[in-house]
Amino acid sequence: MSGPLTVAILAGGLTHEREVSLHSGRRLAAVLSEAGMHVKVLDVDANLLQSLKSMQPDVVWPLIHGSTGEDGSLQSLLELVGVPYVGTPPAACRIASDKAVAGxxxxxxxxxxxxxxxxxxxLFREVGVGQVLDLIKARFDFPLVVKPAQGGSALGVTIVASAAGLPRAMVDCFAYDERARVEQYIEGAEVAVSVVQTGSEPRALPPVEIAADGPYDYDARYFAGRAEYFVPARLSEEDTAAVKEAAERAHLVLGLRYLSRTDIILDDAGRAWILDVNVAPGMTETSLFPQAATADALESDTTVDDLYVEILNAALTDRQ
Structure with a gap:
């Protein structure tokens, strides 16, 4: 289409990740505005549908993190409105956002x-908390990981070093979700691989390696100083190819669209273990997708703006 795009960015909402979402929305709005687009950040509240009707955007970029933004609910609403949007269709969102199903x-x-x-x-309450915890202790070695079955930003996630810490980890987890996922702890390099798909095949961006001072928790993700990032990751060519391939395959297997981010642990044997797949990657200053996009732009002698415009145009073209 001719002329600058009009883009509505959806941010905020009522999830535990509201503040992160607002921060992502404001930062993306600044980038797109700098690229010459007409941009407005809309909260997901009782005024949303009227705001979309008044604005009549060419395309919507949802940046609601957490349950309603990533479980297909918001995407279903946008399908009803009939507006093109960046991101994965509702059915695939429901699969990818549920860590148990996606896994x-x-x-x-x-x-x-x-x-x-x-x-x-x-089920914990009905069967008996003590008995279930005993079964978990017998099944898994320590350390292990307890995390909400849905959600992101490491909220409610605990690396449990010993059996004594398991009850508290479960309580913390249930504050964020009704289901707890108890997971084998994988030791290795922590890497995030962002994927872009504006054509038939997905393309992994340069991997981002995370070196955190302690667990890569909420504070480490969004407050400067707790984590150091290496872009591209300090990996061999072989290991870089392995994590990229894993992220691209995850994107395809789960039926994701336009963009995604896969969190991976690369163990000492060179195996890429998938921890989580995100359908609405964050866009804050410390978020991993923008870091990968910046590195990709440097490698290809383009700009981050070019990549974002490419994503928006793909979403717009697919609905025409």
């Missing part, structure tokens, strides 16, 4: 996923 799908496809079990809080 099963990826494992069936032959990708490496940590051994895990997901148990609802209700």
């Amino acid at each position: 099963a799908v990826l494992s069936t496809a032959g990708l490496n996923v940590p051994d895990s079990v997901t148990i609802p809080q209700k």
Whole structure:
């Protein structure tokens, strides 16, 4: 289409990650505005549908992190509105956002996923907390990981060093989700691989290696000084190819669209273990997708703006 795009960025919402979402939305709006687009950040509230009707954007970029923004709910609403949007269709969102379901799908496809079990809080109460915890202790070696079955930003995630820390980790997890995922701890290099797909095949951007001072938790992700990032990651060509391939395959297997980010642990044997797949990557200053996009632009002698425009145009073209 001729002329600058009009883009509505959806940010905020009522999830635990509201502040991160607002920060992502404001930062992306600044980048797109600098690129000459007409941009407005809209909150997901009672005024959203009227705001979209008044604005009549060419395309919507949802940046709601957490449940309603990544579980297909918001995407279903945008499908009803009939507006083109950046991101994965509702059905694939529902699969990817549920760590238990996504893990099963990826494992069936032959990708490496940590051994895990997901148990609802209700079942814990009905069967008996002590008995279930005993079963977990017998099944998994320590350390292990306890995380919400849905959600991001490492909220409610605990690396449990010993059996004594398991009860508190479960309580913390249930504050963010009704289901707890207990997962095998994988030791190795922590890498995030962003993927862009504006044509028939996905393309992995340069991997980002995370070296955190302690666990890569919420504070380490969004407050400067707790984590150091290496872009591209300090990996051999072979290991770089392995993590890129894993992320691209995960993107395809889960049916994702336009962009995604896969969190990976690369162990000492060179195996890429998929921890999580994100359908709405963050866009803050410390977020991993923008870092990868910047490195990709340097490698290809383009700009980050070019990549974002490419993503927006793909979403717009697909609906014409």
